[in-house]
Amino acid sequence: MSTPRRVRADARRNSDALLEAATEVFATAGVDAPVRDVAARAGVGVGTVYRHYPKRSDLVAAVFRHQVDACADAAPVLAASHPPAEALDRWLARFVEFLATKRGLAAALHSGDPAFDALPAYFDARFRPALTSLLEAAVAAGEVRDDVPAVDLLHAVAHLCLPAEGVLPDHARRMTGLLVDGLRL
Amino acid sequence: MSTPRRVRADARRNSDALLEAATEVFATAGVDAPVRDVAARAGVGVGTVYRHYPKRSDLVAAVFRHQVDACADAAPVLAASHPPAEALDRWLARFVEFLATKRGLAAALHSGDPAFDALPAYFDARFRPALTSLLEAAVAAGEVRDDVPAVDLLHAVAHLCLPAEGVLPDHARRMTGLLVDGLRL
DNA sequence: ACGGTTCCGGAAGCACGTTCCGCTTCCGCG
DNA sequence: CGCGGAAGCGGAACGTGCTTCCGGAACCGT
Structure with a gap:
């Protein structure tokens, strides 16, 4: 086999x-x-x-997966080298940075090309566990509230960063900042 | 001149x-x-x-405008031939139908092609007044609540109909149905 | 070192948007 | 009515990008 x-x-x-x-x-x-x-x-x-x-799209998908991996893998590293709340902060910043390079990819995702079909699932499979463990550590340390599931946070940030129409430049960073402040206890 | x-x-x-x-x-x-x-x-x-x-994109934009016009122009016709609440219902169904043919257009809108720059404004300029007058008539008849501005309704429906990832087939119709029920008094 | 297998390079084929220009069609005027 | 020039038309040709193809080079077990 x-x-x-x-x-x-x-x-x-x-x-x-x-x-x-x-x-x-x-x-x-x-x-x-x-x-x-x-x-x-x-x-x-x-x-x-x-x-x-x-296919061209296979190459695009491979690059995407590679970058997802790089970002997700940063989570345990940050967790090991910083206190929980700071690790969370730094990882979210890293995540925003990851999203920032994705202009035009959202469009590709909906282009119907089968090469992209599995990407959303991959996104979730890698990022959800990564963020979940960061959140749990921060919750355990009593530093952030415990009623925000990782998925919601991921989607919220993603939607903030891949915006729709007339969008201000660093809307993304500002809105994400708000979210993070909202997490703090 | x-x-x-x-x-x-x-x-x-x-x-x-x-x-x-x-x-x-x-x-x-x-x-x-x-x-x-x-x-x-x-x-x-x-x-x-x-x-x-x-440009190719000029043709796409022209078709879009033409369809926007057709849909917006349906509002006064429906208003004249049906009681307010039913006119509103029917027009929203017509609007959902309009949106249903727009797969892939959302992507085009964000492609940066200047031919599409004016389309969001056109969308608003035609649809907002159309829906506003339908809403006002229905409110005046005491059939729907009066605290939902047309813009919000337009955007809500649009977002429901141009969805993101794994979407069920007629998610659009179901969610729009919910919205409309929410309007009723 | 040898032979088969795997891999490589880049020219050729194809699909699309866009341009160009000789020919056709229209229409105001005499 | 019919003429002349302007307005409009068609489609071959070009540029660009993706994808295929295959002769030959590179690798590796023996």
Whole structure:
């Protein structure tokens, strides 16, 4: 059932290089940047991109998952190196930063491309546990109220940060600040 | 200062045919349908499309405005032919129907294309007065509460109908039904 | 070192938006 | 009525971007 055949070293190297290159290119030129640009940045041909990510959207999804992982993984690290309330603060700031790079991705999510179908679930699967443990620690330390479930907080912040129409620049930071203050006991 | 030169008859005919063709094509194939398809449906060449609508997005915006007009214009007609509360009901159903064809348009609105910049204002300029007069009539007849401004109702319904993630099929109709029940006295 | 397998590169194919320009159609005027 | 020029039309051609294809290079177990 498992995959007995090993992955060739150069293939793995290229795969990683592509993910990194795509992250950089998408960050500077937006998710609509041409595939050729990503290939060039990674120092490979476009054929190689399509070998590893059959569709453009697969590449976008992979970058997204990678960034979700990076952000979620920051939670235990912060929890281990800061007191509960500060860890929570810092992680939420990190989360807002994560969301800030997602302009245009909300649109992609609703584009109907099947490559994006699993992303919302992944988002929840990684972020909910991460935030839950931070919240529980802060609650246990008596530093924040205990009646705000992680999901609600995640969605509230996400909606604040991926806003609709005429939106002020750092509306996101201000509103999130309010939320966090509201958490404090 | 005005335009003394008349519009040629065939030009106007083509312009109208294009709007109608685009409405049909966008409705069946989505707003991402190729311009060539619209041209074919209207029985003209692509050059003619671009003569009347310099950018693809101008065509999309024109269709949108046209549909907004059709929906908003239905309000006074319904008001004249039904008792206030029923007119309100029917118009909201009509509004939900209007929104139902707008999948993918929310994404377009945030695409940054200048052709769409004026659409939110147009939306408000046409729908707010339409709904306001329906509401006022129903309030005057003592059939609905008077503390719900038209804007709030419009936005609430719109948000219910252009939903985010895993959405049930007729979530829209159910939630709107709830709202309307809430209005009743 | 060898051979099969896996992977790579980038040119070619395709789909779409948009432009361009020679030809057609309209219509005001004589 | 019919003429002439302006207004409008069609669709081939171009630019850009995604995706496919395949000859050959790189890898790795023996």
